[in-house]
Amino acid sequence: MAQKVVLEPDVQFIREVNKRGGDTLKKCFQCATCSVVCPISPENKPFPRKEMIDASWGLSGKLVSDVDVWLCHQCGDCSVKCPRGARPGDVLGAIRNYAIEYYAKPKVLAKWVNDPKMLPALVAIPVVLFLVVGLITGLLHFKPVPLHEGVISHGDFFSSWLVDIIFIPTFTFAAVVFLLGLKNFVTDLHSSAVREGKVTVQTINWKEFLLAAPKVLLTIVKHEKFTECGENSDRATTHMMVLYGFIGLFIVTGFFFLVLYGSMFAQYLAHGDFFGYAYKHAWHSPYSQWNPVKWLANISGIALLVGSLVMMKNRLTKDPRHAKTSYQDWYLVGLVFLLAVTGLGAEMTRLAGAAGLTYFVYFLHLVCVFCLFAYTPFSKLAHLVYRTVAMIYAEYAGREAKKA
Template sequence: MANSYLVEPDVGFINEVSRLGGADVKKCYQCATCAVACPISPDTKPFPRKEMIATSWGLKDRLIGNGDVWLCHNCGDCSTLCPRGAQPGDVLAAVRAATVIEYATPKAVAKMVSDPKKLPILLAIPAAIFLIVGLLLKMVGVDWLNFAPTGDHLWQADYIGNYLVDIIMIPTFFGAVAVFALGLKRFLTDMHANAIKEGKTNKDKIDPAGFIQALIKTVPTIMKHQKFNECTDNRDRSTAHMMVLFSFIGLFIVTNCFFAAEWIFHIEGPYRQINPVKWLGNISGIALVIGGILLLKNRLAKKDQISSYWDWYLVGLVLALGATGMLTEMLRLGGMYGLSAIVYFLHLIFVWSLFAYTPFSKLAHIVYRTTAMAYQEYSDRK
């Protein structure tokens, strides 16, 4: 006899998914074209048909913690072939956004990040932090914030000291890591419970060593964007995604190199243009801008694809980070030191936002999707 299941629709969840870009879910009549069309869906319990059914019924418990939601790369094959225009790819993207909000701590911040009306407040927070901390330190004789420095060849650290930046950015970064850790602990537990319940794995519990091995095995697939390249309708998206991903990796390496130079070896900037680390930074910065432009182009070109604020926030942040970073350097090299400092201040606001709001934004998919793909590998699901 089949197991009974009491359907308890969560209307609030349906409305949340609709707000985040999945409003077309009610057009679905469960024909399973999407599950057949998807080139990366597994043979056992394929997606996204079952997720479309669960979403239309508001079955939040079957979606939050469902790893299949993250295996979808929204390549668009299913949405293109859907006879009703239900946009399964966009619906699953909206469910992913709702999942990020659900696992975020505090949840109120995640709701703010998904609300365009709250963007001015979110950007004002880092601006206020830098000014308040800088002025408080100035009152006790620590001059790391200077509105009118003197000299012939100034650079941004003469206005906003690197040590001021570091004492703010480092706690912010590790705070974001802690938020991710709390969310991932719950997510992994729920994902395993969901897999057992739906018969997607025969493993009773997660072996940490085995999971780490699966994670290591999954990393090359992610770095090469192999799943993107298995898609047919929207394969060119992989170029923009890879440019942005490797740009962030390059800039992370550059940041850590210059952090070590400053704090360990006490070598202060600005650094010469022939410095190989500077070369990596410039190349990564240019690639980030180009990647951001390609993301924007791809979004605008897809007239039939729903783009919510959740999507535009990430595209805007990528472009803002790249543009302000490169413009800061160009203005300084051009001798416009004051203007360079203003743009640098804007750049710091965006960098802080990148660190602080990533666990609450679409960019969190880097962590959640990686975890879901690693679990897929670990579970031996076919």
């Protein structure tokens, strides 16, 4: 006798997918063209047709734990070939966005980050935080206190203490949100893959899971999956520019952080007075333009700027029948653009000697950096982390892409 299966459609989920760019979902008539043309779908239980069916049934629980949703790189090959214009690539993108919100906590912040009406409130949080903490601690100097005579330094206005008092807890908060979300994510991925017969391993061997990481990381760094796409293979270049830009700036920030606190600690050991003499005589920015780390910072900033500009142009000129740009897409590309503009702008205005203007642009830059740190676990940018983990899981579990 056939087994009875009870389906529990989540109507709210269907609405959410609609809102996030998957508004063509119901056009699908399940022909499977998309699964055939997808260049990276496995032979065994290929995607995205089955995800289209699950999504139109509102099976949210099944989809948030579906590893295949994350193997999709939204190249759009399937959307171009779909005879019904159902844009399966965008539907999968909308499901990923929903899954990021599903795994992130606190939920209220996740909802805010994905709601355009809440954008002013999200921006107001760091503005108020910097002003209030800066005024209470006295670390925000409306009358700048020069660290180096005759040299404009952003630290004269916002003490580096103030920046770190706010950014270290913010960064830690984001890391904790990611770790908690990923713990549930991997557990769900595995339960679902076992249940659906996509994998043969029953329990996760964490050592082997971690050993699968280097191969996947190399694939990501080389953007191999993007280059398998037919329709949007040129997207690999801009995506790489933004990824390498972020990696470069991450290295630069870490390096200058270590230099500042390392030199401060060395001064403290020699002279004592950590918050006075040692702070004053530590190696503060600005650093010489001849410093190779500064070159890396500038090149990374330019990569972010050019990458985000080309991404915006591509989104504006793309055929709307094949791809739609959601609020989540604009939020991400807009934030990358503003980070680059304010970062490079703060440097150029400083070099031009425009003290008031450079302090203001630097403040805007700090607001953007706060938005990047604090809201990334809830925004589309989190796909960088979730997709990496899902790809490692797929590699570990032997979920192979089809061979040409």
